[in-house]
Amino acid sequence: MxxxxxxxxxxxxxxxxxxxxxxxxxxxxxxxxxxxxxxxxxxxxxxxxxxxxxGAAGGGARDADAALRAFVVERFGPGVLDTHDWAYTPGSGRMLDHLLGSVPRARRGAVLPTYQRVASALPNGAPDTSIDVAAPDWSRAHFTPPTQEPGLFVINALHANPLASSLAPGFLADVAQYARSTGLLLVEDDPFRGISPLDDRWPTLLSLHPQGTVYLGSWTKLLGWPVKIGFVGWPRGCRAAEKLRAAAPTPEASALIDLATVLTTDxxxxxxxxxxxxxxxxxxxxxxxxxxxxxxxxxxxxxxxxxxxxxxxxxxxxxxxxxxxxxxxxxxxxxxxxxxxxxxxxxxxxxxxxxxxxxxxxxxxxxxxxxxxxxxxxxxxxxxx
CATH class of the missing domain: 3.90.1150.10 (Aspartate Aminotransferase, domain 1)
Known part of the structure; x- marks a missing residue:
């Protein structure tokens, strides 16, 4: 049922x-x-x-965790099981609220423009890098490190809100290099990946900087799921991420069974x-x-x-x-x-x-x-x- x-x-x-x-x-x-x-x-x-x-899938997928692992392996390759621990979330937005709320305001940063909930959580003089919307094609954008060094940096890389234009691979590579050199924890808020069959053309920060990237995905956007359910990949061995992971919100277990059933079928x-x-x-x-x-x-x-x-x-x-x-x-x-x-x-x-x-x-x-x-x-x- x-x-x-x-x-x-x-x-x-x-x-x-x-x-x-x-x-x-x-x-x-x-x-x-x-x-x-x-x-x-x-x-x-x-x-x-x-x-x-x-209903047509027939039910029976009671191991929701196995369904999640199979999904991320299909999406990102088997290596993500070695670098990240994966869990369900009550929506990527709820997880963003948790992550931002767990970091001092002066340490929060983002690529602008960004989601409303991220923008409203950034402080005066927030560490950020801003992309002008003069060109419809963001491929010409270059990453400029923020003048203040953040502790957590949110990026909407694919079909980036609010312009629905994806950041170029070179831009993301520069972000990854900046994070490696500073110890910055990245949050890749990626709820739209998979909506288009061509999305695999675009790299993830998860692949470019796995040791320092928290990955957020959403089935609410991907499938139009009637209940807010997303997923998070926590980089294994990352101290900054472990502190945030401890109190992260989790969804009701009963909400996952239908989703797991669908994920394990065609x-x-x-x-x-x-x-x-x-x-x-x-x-x-x-x-x-x-x-x-x-x-x-x-x-x-x-x-x-x-x-x-x-x-x-x-x-x-x-x-x-x-x-x-x-x-x-x-x-x-x-x-x-x-x-x-x-x-x-x-x-x-x-x-x-x-x-x-x-x-x-x-x-x-x-x-x-x-x-x-x-x-x-x-x-x-x-x-x-």
Whole structure:
């Protein structure tokens, strides 16, 4: 029998995603919005289908730890069992909160722009390196070591939030070299890897600097799993990681059985393929619309979201919110104390659009963007390609 909570099995309840305010808070639950490029994380139609795959798999995978080990070996190769200890988490976000909260504020660092929860946890004058969004292709970015040496450094390397553009191998190699030379503990927050079948082209920090990288993954993003479940790889023999590992949060054991069942069959492959097809078609639809409107944007290298390049990100966000279309302005992805980025953008996000609402959402997005003045489009942010 499926152990996914009943309300997620039936699809009778849809979560409402709150529009996020300018202070990085998420306490405005009454501001429900629809978001383009749905990952179906909260969509009942997707959850019902995933649960059907659980039932079709037949159950019986009671050894959840063995299922996790098999999964990471398939994903990263057998060597990761020698370098890392692997465990389930109640979502990569919860683990990020734990890691950041366990390190003194002055020792936290990140590559910017980064997740809201990371940005809001960074202190004044945080050790960070910032990538300007002037070019849609981040391959030209170079890692610049922070002026202050951090103790823990968070990187979203693949389909990096919030721009959905992956960091170049050379950039990651420089990060790894910096960590080796300073003893820095890296946190590779990598929830989107595996959504695209082409993700293997991009290296992991896990492979470049295994002795100093804590790896975070997510099945909530990868499979659209109805319960928040992720996984973490703790570098074996790393003192800094061992201290953080001791009090790390763990998920309810009962939530893992269905997931383990799927991971040990071909059902996980089927879910990933269908998810990739869904996201590929939706990325293409949104990109085609923006090109038709001559609106500059960062083409996603994978993942399931993109960034509109705009000179008036906050105003555009408010206009979209009035139409119940969600978006987050650039300042959300920088520490609260940091100055606004030189190239504003608006991130179009991921969740809560069902199939039956998709066409209406696209029509609303076109209606809003088509009638905005030209000065909303930051064409200077796009290169000649």
């Amino acid at each position: 499926s152990r996914v909570p009943a309300k997620l099995r039936t699809g009778d309840e849809e979560g409402a995603l709150a529009a996020t305010s300018g202070d990085n808070s998420t306490d405005h639950a009454d501001e429900s919005v629809r978001l383009p490029m749905d990952l179906c994380d909260n969509a009942p139609d997707w959850h019902r289908w995933v649960v059907q795959q659980v 059902r996980a492959v089927r879910i990933r393929r269908r998810r990739d097809a869904l996201l590929t078609s939706r990325r293409a639809a949104v990109a085609a619309l923006l090109r038709t409107l001559d609106w500059p944007f960062v083409p996603p290298s994978g993942g399931a979201h993109l960034a509109l390049l705009t000179g008036q990100d906050l105003q555009l966000r408010n206009i979209l919110a009035a139409e119940r279309i969600g978006g987050l302005d650039a300042a959300q992805f920088y520490p609260r104390s940091a100055s606004r980025p030189s190239r504003p953008f608006l991130r179009l996000g991921l969740s809560n659009v069902t199939e039956q609402d998709w066409d209406d959402l696209m029509a609303a997005l076109e209606r809003v963007l088509a009638h905005l003045e030209a000065d909303f489009r930051d064409c200077s942010s796009v290169d000649d390609r």
